[in-house]
Amino acid sequence: MRATTHTLSANDDAAPVDMLAALFEARGWPFKAESKEEIAGEIQGSWAKYQLRAIWRAEDNVLQLLCLPDVRVAKEKRSAAVELLALVNEQIWLGHFDVWSKGGVLVYRNGAMLGSDGMLSLDQAQALVETAVEECDRFYPAFQFVLWGDKSPDDALESALVDTSGEA
Template identity: 35%
Template sequence: MTTLNTEHSEVILHNPVDIVEELAAANDWAYERQGDDELTLFISAQYTDLQMRIYWRDDFKTLQFACIFDLKVPPVRQRDVYQTIGRINERLWIGHFEFWAEEEALLYRHASLANDPLIGAIGEEHIATIIETAVGECDRFYPVFQFVMWGGQTPDQAIESAMLECAGTA
């Protein structure tokens, strides 16, 4: 068994939710601050409005993003949506999709650790990249969920249809 050396100099971490609030103001995004460690952004994406909830856990030095679609999953399609999520998550490098059954909500979620002394605190560039990635992945896979829930396609058919890349110009 390998033992890791965790001795390092102390890194002062600032609350990254403050940085998210500054980014929201700079980008004219509507937002609500629920407390010192929580904020919700309201972002219009390509296909739908997104509600991005950001949570800071100081005890774990972790910033979590949960990007919720403005889309309810009908109970009759939940099994297909779970299968779709599994297929999509196989393709992702960062973050993952989930279904919160209690809220019937579909979301993209990602967490970043800020406890590495070589990296230091989570900064503005890092947060901007996470937000861009979350919105990008939601835009990329929203049609897949639409095809499964309302188009009657299987998860594999929906992914193939939505991931079709066009060549040339019209």
């Protein structure tokens, strides 16, 4: 956890890494600001702990948010996982899932173009993080079904997207 305290209000805009640090601190999520351009943290989702990493590219005013659900795709499952990725990505409006070629790690990625001032609002920061966690939570079961349950990608996605009616 970072030692400094970030005091930003809901009306403030800040440099992207500073705003994300303030958000993580306010929520009590562990994080480390790696540099002025990068921050890494951890968030508990519904299914697993997710590693979050945000990288700021000032020359393009782009903030890339990565969410890693700690899922590795074995070589023998790569074909089915890639087929599932295509089906999953059709369901997503913001961001996308990938499997990194080195290490076979599943990752959700979302790039946000910020305005010419390069500032991030609290609302934007919350939306980016919440969207990443929600998408990982939504599709985590589908990846589990393919990688460990030997379901077909179509069946896995269908099973994962079943909406429950009512609450348990």
